[in-house]
Amino acid sequence: xxxxxxxxxxxxxxxxxxxxxxxxxxxxxxxxxxxxxxxxxxxxxxxxxxxxxxxxxxxxxxxxxxxxxxxxxxxxxxxxxxxxxxxxxxxxxxxxxxxxxxxxxxxxxxxxxxxxxxxxxxxxxxxxxxxxxxxxxxxxxxxxxxxxxxxxxxxxxxxxxxxxxxxxxxxxxxxxxxxxxxxxxxxxxxxxxxxxxxxxxxxxxxxxxxxxxxxxxxxxxxxxxxxxxxxxxxxxxxxxxxxxxxxxxxxxxxxxxxxxxxxxxxxxxxxxxxxxxxxxxxxxx
Amino acid sequence: xxxxxxxxxxxxxxxxxxxxxxxxxxxxxxxxxxxxxxxxxxxxxxxxxxxxxxxxxxxxxxxxxxxxxxxxxxxxxxxxxxxxxxxxxxxxxxxxxxxxxxxxxxxxxxxxxxxxxxxxxxxxxxxxxxxxxxxxxxxxxxxxxxxxxxxxxxxxxxxxxxxxxxxxxxxxxxxxxxxxxxxxxxxxxxxxxxxxxxxxxxxxxxxxxxxxxxxxxxxxxxxxxxxxxxxxxxxxxxxxxxxxxxxxxxxxxxxxxxxxxxxxxxxxxxxxxxxxxxxxxxxxxxxxxxxxxxxxxxxxxxxxxxxxxxxxxxxxxxxxxxxxxxxxxxxxxxxxxxxxxxxxxxxxxxxxxxxxxxxxxxxxxxxxxxxxxxxxxxxxxxxxxxxxxxxxxxxxxxxxxxxxxxxxxxxxxxxxxxxxxxxxxxxxxxxxxxxxxxxxxxxxxxxxx
Numbered sequence: 001x002x003x004x005x006x007x008x009x010x011x012x013x014x015x016x017x018x019x020x021x022x023x024x025x026x027x028x029x030x031x032x033x034x035x036x037x038x039x040x041x042x043x044x045x046x047x048x049x050x051x052x053x054x055x056x057x058x059x060x061x062x063x064x065x066x067x068x069x070x071x072x073x074x075x076x077x078x079x080x081x082x083x084x085x086x087x088x089x090x091x092x093x094x095x096x097x098x099x100x101x102x103x104x105x106x107x108x109x110x111x112x113x114x115x116x117x118x119x120x121x122x123x124x125x126x127x128x129x130x131x132x133x134x135x136x137x138x139x140x141x142x143x144x145x146x147x148x149x150x151x152x153x154x155x156x157x158x159x160x161x162x163x164x165x166x167x168x169x170x171x172x173x174x175x176x177x178x179x180x181x182x183x184x185x186x187x188x189x190x191x192x193x194x195x196x197x198x199x200x201x202x203x204x205x206x207x208x209x210x211x212x213x214x215x216x217x218x219x220x221x222x223x224x225x226x227x228x229x230x231x232x233x234x235x236x237x238x239x240x241x242x243x244x245x246x247x248x249x250x251x252x253x254x255x256x257x258x259x260x261x262x263x264x265x266x267x268x269x270x271x272x273x274x275x276x277x278x279x280x281x282x283x284x285x
Numbered sequence: 286x287x288x289x290x291x292x293x294x295x296x297x298x299x300x301x302x303x304x305x306x307x308x309x310x311x312x313x314x315x316x317x318x319x320x321x322x323x324x325x326x327x328x329x330x331x332x333x334x335x336x337x338x339x340x341x342x343x344x345x346x347x348x349x350x351x352x353x354x355x356x357x358x359x360x361x362x363x364x365x366x367x368x369x370x371x372x373x374x375x376x377x378x379x380x381x382x383x384x385x386x387x388x389x390x391x392x393x394x395x396x397x398x399x400x401x402x403x404x405x406x407x408x409x410x411x412x413x414x415x416x417x418x419x420x421x422x423x424x425x426x427x428x429x430x431x432x433x434x435x436x437x438x439x440x441x442x443x444x445x446x447x448x449x450x451x452x453x454x455x456x457x458x459x460x461x462x463x464x465x466x467x468x469x470x471x472x473x474x475x476x477x478x479x480x481x482x483x484x485x486x487x488x489x490x491x492x493x494x495x496x497x498x499x500x501x502x503x504x505x506x507x508x509x510x511x512x513x514x515x516x517x518x519x520x521x522x523x524x525x526x527x528x529x530x531x532x533x534x535x536x537x538x539x540x541x542x543x544x545x546x547x548x549x550x551x552x553x554x555x556x557x558x559x560x561x562x563x564x565x566x567x568x569x570x571x572x573x574x575x576x577x578x579x580x581x582x583x584x585x586x587x588x589x590x591x592x593x594x595x596x597x598x599x600x601x602x603x604x605x606x607x608x609x610x611x612x613x614x615x616x617x618x619x620x621x622x623x624x625x626x627x628x629x630x631x632x633x634x635x636x637x638x639x640x641x642x643x644x645x646x647x648x649x650x651x652x653x654x655x656x657x658x659x660x661x662x663x664x665x666x667x668x669x670x671x672x673x674x675x676x677x678x679x680x681x682x683x684x685x686x687x688x689x690x691x692x693x694x695x696x697x698x699x700x701x702x703x704x705x706x707x708x709x710x711x712x713x714x715x716x717x718x719x720x721x722x723x724x725x726x727x728x729x730x731x732x733x734x
Contacts, residue, residue, distance in 0.1 A: 030629060049685045051678020053629030059567065074629040075569060164693075253570050256646035262639065263630040 002046060003163040005032045010079040012169035017082045018257045020267055022169065024274045029265035030055050033078070036192040036248060038224055040065035041073075055263070057081075057250045074263060077250030080196050083172050085254060089180060089201060096128035097184040098202070099152070100193040102211045103134035112211025114143065117188060118150045120208040124234045128153070130182065132193070135159045176200060190224050190231055198231075198238075198245035206232045286355040288348075291370025291397030296347035298327035298391050299354075302440065305329040306387035306422060308479045308536075310336070311470065317418050317543050320381025325371065325409060326392050328384070330357050338382065339363045346370065346394040370397025371408045379414040386422040386536065387477070403451030406462065416465075418540040423459055424476035428533035429518055433511040435662070456535055468538040468545045469529070473504045474515060476534025480504035484545030488528040495592035496550025498523050498558065499602045502589045507659040514661050517621050520589070524558075550592065551600040557589040557618055564624040569644075576645040584608040588615045612638040613654050621664065625671070632675055 005011050005028045014032075015025035030053040033041040041056040042048065054070055056062050057078040065073050099121055103110060121129060130153040137143045138156035147154045157175045161167040175196065179185060185197025186205035198204045210221055225232055230240040246252050261267070275283070299305050305327035315337060322338035327345060333354075343358075344367045345351050351368035358364040367374075371392045385392070389405040400408065413419055425431075453459040460466045471488060472479035481504045487493050501519040522528045529535075556579055563571040578599060583591055585605030592600045616637040619625065631637035635653045642649035 049678075050681045051675065052682060055629070062567070071626065072629055256573070256643065258643040258646050258648045259573075259640065261648075262643040263628070265630065 002031050003161075004034045004043065004046060006164065006167050007034045007160045008079070008171040009161075009167065009169040010034060010172075012167075013079045013083045013086075013172055014260065014264070015266070017086060018261045018264075018266055020261075021274050024271075026264075026266050026268035026271050028055070029053075030074075030263070032076075033057050033061070036078075036195055037061075038064075038220060038227075040068050040070050053263070058248050059250075059253065060247060075250055075253055076260060076263065077254045080172060080192075080199065081249045081251035081254060083176060084199060084251070087173075087176060092180045094181060094183040094201070096130065096182055097125045097186050097205075098130045098132055098178055098182040098197065099125070100132050100185070100187040100191065101137075101147075102187060102189040102191070103137055110211050110213060112209055114146050117208050117211070118147065118152075121152075121186075122150065124205070124207060125184070125186070127183070130155055130178065132157060132178070189221065190228050194231065195245045195248050198241050199249055199251060203238050204231055204236055204241045204245075205234050206236075207234045286351050286366040286368060288351075289367050289369035289373040291346070291373055291394040292351070292368040293347045293394050293396055295349070296395075297349045298345065298347055299329075299350045303477050305332075306477050307332055308386055308422075308472070308482065310386070310420070311482055311484075311546065313543050313546050314418075314420060314468070314538055317538075317541055318382050318384075319418070321378070322382040323374075323380040323384065323409075323412065325383065325385045326387035326389075328386060330354070332386070333358075336384065341365070342367060342377075342380070344369075344371065344374065344392070346392065346397075370394040370400075371405055372398045372400065374408060374412050377412055380412055380417060381414055382418045382420075383409055383413045384420045385409060386420060388422045388424060390424075401451040402449050402453075403462075416540055418538070419463070421463065421537050421539070422472070422476060422534055423453075423537070424534050425456075425532055426454075427531070428476065429473070429505070429515055429522065429531045430475050430533040432531070433507075433513045433515045433518060435510055435512060456529065459535065459537060463537055463539045465539045466537050467540065468543045470536040470538075470545065471529050471532035472534035472536055473501055473519060474508075474533060479534060479536075482536055483528070484547065485529050486545065487547045488523060489526050490547065492552040493547060493550065494523065495553045495555040495558065496548055496602065497528070498555050499550075499590050499592070500548060501528065503603070507661060510660045511662070513663045514621060517618065520558075550602065551594055553592045553594045553600075555589050556591040556593050556599065557587075557615065559593055560588060560615065561619065561622050561624070564619060564622070564627050567627065573644045576641055580608075580642070580645040580647060585611055587611045589618065609638070609649065609651055610654075610656070612641055612649065612651060615641060617654075620667075632671075 006025070010032060011025035011028060012022045016022040020026065031042060031046065031048060032055045034043070036057065041054060041061045048054070051072065053072040053074055054065065055076045056065060056073050057075070059075050062073050062075050101114070101117060131147045132155050133144065133147070135156055135158065138154070144154050155178065157178070158168045158171050159166060160171060179197045179200040179202055182202055184205060185194055185202035186207070187194050188206070188208040188210050190206050194204050194206060212218065212221070228244065230236060230244060255263070307329035310332065315335060318337055321340045321342070322336065323342045323344065324333060324336065325344045327350065328343070333343065340363050342365045343354055345354065346369065348368055351366050354366045358366065389402050389409070392405050393400040398404070409419070453462050456469065460469070469485045470482040471485065473481050473483070481500050483497060483500065487497055498520045501523060502516040505516040505519040507515055519528065522531045556575060560572060560575055563575065578597070579588060579591065582599045583601040583605060585608045586601040586603060588611065590601060590603045592602060594600060613634060616634040620634050620637065625631065625637060628637060628640055631640045635651045639649060639651040642651070
């Protein structure tokens with residue numbers, strides 16, 4: 001329904017889980033939560049069409065959404081949890097830390113002191129550090145170079161996707177490969193990536209200057225630190241962290257493929273089979 | 286046949302509606318029957334047949350009924366049919382057993398004394414030998430059948446003496462009036478034709494809860510249009526320990542000790558009960574587990590007829606039938622309980638039935654239920670509200686789709702024009718050349734400024 005359903009290749013992962021052709025996932029009849037958040041699971045700027053369900057990651061989010069007036073919600077778990085269910089770990093050799101500096105999304109700007117953050121990372125992390133930047137920051141040579149000069153490996157998982165175009169089906173796969181190569185996952189703000197890392201077997205850490213977005217309400221960040229205190233600090237206990245990540249990503253309540261197909265309205269009865277490039281060109285001639 | 290006086294010449298309680306009381310008397314009660322026995326009031330011959338008495342007297346008020354019973358029992362020795370008004374029993378030798386399963390309302394005759402409920406009870410007491418077995422039925426004016434009944438004009442046959450303040454208002458008062466009550470049974474789904482008679486203690490026995498709920502939901506399936514589904518209400522009544530208070534009828538046994546037999550069945554609650562509770566908690570993982578277990582063990586048995594034992598084992602109480610119907614029935618139960626909104630995709634019971642199978646990992650196509658269904662007013666209102674909501678939501682989505690369609694069609698048209706302009710056709714080449722020339726000209730102009 002909404003283009004955000006296709007962000008990060010989420011719909012691609014779920015189509016594969018459902019046994020459908022994941023090269024062109026069908027429309028999801030509802031709004032799929034696309035990132036961990038402390039609201040009703042949806043991005044604040046997405047208008048919701050009445051009668052269209054919200055597919056949420058966790059029971060906690062569902063209950064919170066209910067308290068905020070959302071009735072048509074259903075917990076399906078996160079695409080990340082489905083990806084991990086389909087891609088069992090091959091006991092990889094893990095080294096160092098993958099660090100996700102807090103970022104804004106399209107149109108948002110982060111204000112904060114990158115140099116101070118770099119110093120804190122250096123002081124805290126015991127091993128080599130990979131810094132993963134959001135695509136906007138990765139494209140900004142000054143920001144990228146600042147982290148590179150600090151001796152960090154700088155990467156980007158890619159572009160999350162636009163309005164039904166420039167989709168990246170392999171976004172999460174790249175992120176999974178990186179996370180499984182690291183022993184720790186860290187950020188200056190609790191975010192999806194930290195939960196992803198924990199579920200993928202990394203020890204979590206949330207510390208350093210949290211920075212802030214322009215016009216951001218500081219109460220939200222404070223609430224996150226208070227409610228999810230067990231994940232904060234340079235070295236939180238991995239046990240409770242794993243339980244939290246399992247719950248927040250809904251890894252404990254994945255749907256059977258048949259059920260997921262039903263609630264999504266999959267497959268799309270009107271969708272023709274996917275034509276690969278050769279077939280498309282041949283048909284055009 | 287003996288006419289004792291006060292007989293009604295043309296009246297029949299046996300013919301037409303509601304007809305005589307028909308019930309299967311619990312075996313432990315029949316075992317206590319003995320000696321000189323009186324059956325007072327309109328009882329169905331099938332019921333009379335089960336009464337093991339060698340010296341049996343049957344009292345009815347209508348002459349046609351007395352004649353019919355006389356014909357029926359012409360071949361059975363020891364049966365006497367009396368026709369007339371109950372106060373005329375006064376001269377009869379006392380009875381060792383008195384059965385009045387129909388209650389006391391259809392005993393007094395229009396030709397006899399104008400007896401109140403209390404007067405009639407006294408008449409029967411007077412012919413009952415002290416300590417003799419006395420089985421009395423009584424319809425509950427606040428019984429579940431009356432709570433769910435649609436308003437209807439009473440027919441002639443339903444005529445009883447009204448405004449009777451002597452009638453006990455509840456089970457406690459009735460028990461007190463009889464004095465030596467040894468057992469009480471709840472009659473469902475109606476006082477006049479109970480399909481089940483459940484002993485009072487069984488209704489609140491936590492071990493029997495599943496068995497009792499299953500029995501009541503079988504017995505109470507709606508047979509005619511009603512306000513609410515009586516089966517669902519009966520099941521709720523059991524859960525809230527109100528099954529005795531809301532029973533459509535009561536059967537009280539007074540006299541010699543009788544030990545009511547608790548219905549056979551495995552201990553535990555029904556699968557439908559567990560599923561409803563899990564839905565109410567929104568514990569979908571548990572719903573999935575239970576559905577999987579059900580589909581694996583007893584897919585054709587309705588979830589309300591499966592008992593989940595303490596070890597989690599499922600015991601079906603009825604033979605398996607169509608598994609799709611079982612899914613539909615569960616969907617209807619959950620919908621009635623207000624759980625349809627717990628799921629996003631199904632917009633009706635058939636959709637929910639299919640989704641329930643999907644939750645167990647199965648793809649089962651479910652068409653709308655072809656079985657005829659008795660109209661239930663509460664369901665009709667709920668469905669009307671749901672359809673109204675769905676329509677407004679569908680219109681909102683329709684608008685959204687139109688907007689999305691226009692946006693994407695526009696994009697498609699632009700892209701097609703671009704492709705045409707940039708591809709190799711002469712027209713396209715000319716267009717491209719034109720575009721390029723114009724662009725160069727504009728640039729030259731800007732530079733020149």
